[in-house]
Amino acid sequence: MSEDFQDLQRLLRLKRHERPPEGYLESFAGEFQRRQREEMLRRSSRSLFIERLGTFIAGFGAPRWAYAAGAAYAAAMIALFLHMQGGAVLGGGGGGEAEVAAPAPVMAPGAGQPVLQPVNLSGPAQHPFLIEILADPDAPRAEQAVPVPVRTDQRRVIREF
């Protein structure tokens, strides 16, 4: 070890004599507690919750990639759930209308004539056509439905359709 190096170390060791003001270290612990309490009051409950959650999860000792995979899975599940919810809402909007819509006339087997099917009028009648029918006292009701004679030219159109 060179003499220069020993002299340098001797000089550097003198820095040990640089000391904080008297009483500083004795009061440091008290100051630390005071700042901790202040910080607790200042921080939002959300950030405290996130920190607690982080500490709780870290307690399991799982590797970091497991947390990332878990978070990605949870995000995918939430996205899937929201997507399905959105589809149900759209489907539900059309459902009300479908409930009151009259079924298409079906051909009676062998008769070659359409047969009127009973219409469910218990649901909300929102369709303007139904409102018009319901408002007409002379309009035929489901239970009063009678076969309507179909002309030959109309039969051809129905067959082509």
Next chain:
Amino acid sequence: MRKPDEDRELVARAQGGDTTAFDDLVRKHSGRLYGLVYHMTSNHEDANDLLQDIFAKAYRSLKRFRGNSAFYTWIYSIAVNMTLNFLKKRNRQRNRVSLDDMDAGVQNDPDYIEATAKSDPVREANISELQERLNAAMMQISEDHRAVVTMFDIQGMPHAQIAEVLGVSEGTVRSRLFYAHRQLQVFLQDFLTP
């Protein structure tokens, strides 16, 4: 040097929610940790704020401390990393120096007596001039080099423990010390034996 498991009981109690046990750990380690941060920053106010933050972080992370290393080494790692991050930010601003006074005991220190006996500039400089020159030289070297000089030359930590704190090999610690000493010798040339 501290035994590795000296703090184990206090740490276990603190992990179980005993805040007085953590207060004991703060009292026990604040002196040396203050020295580490102060010698790296050369600023009392910065060292005080950083030390508060270091203990706050250690308290929040205490549940994650598994005792693979000594508590002392663990909290030293937190302190070095936080101080290095702080210095990187501070260097973009202005370098502030706020030095603690040297205690009266320096006049009777055998190192000081020998230094004044061997070097005229040391003898002629008063204590505060010598202190300013030492701090100016320390601030000239890089933060990584300053960290190893602080731990090895000022605080007397062995190479192996410094390596553990920094998460590097002992060879890296020795290499950093070698380059740091070479630079410091240049900056303090006139105080060293011709």
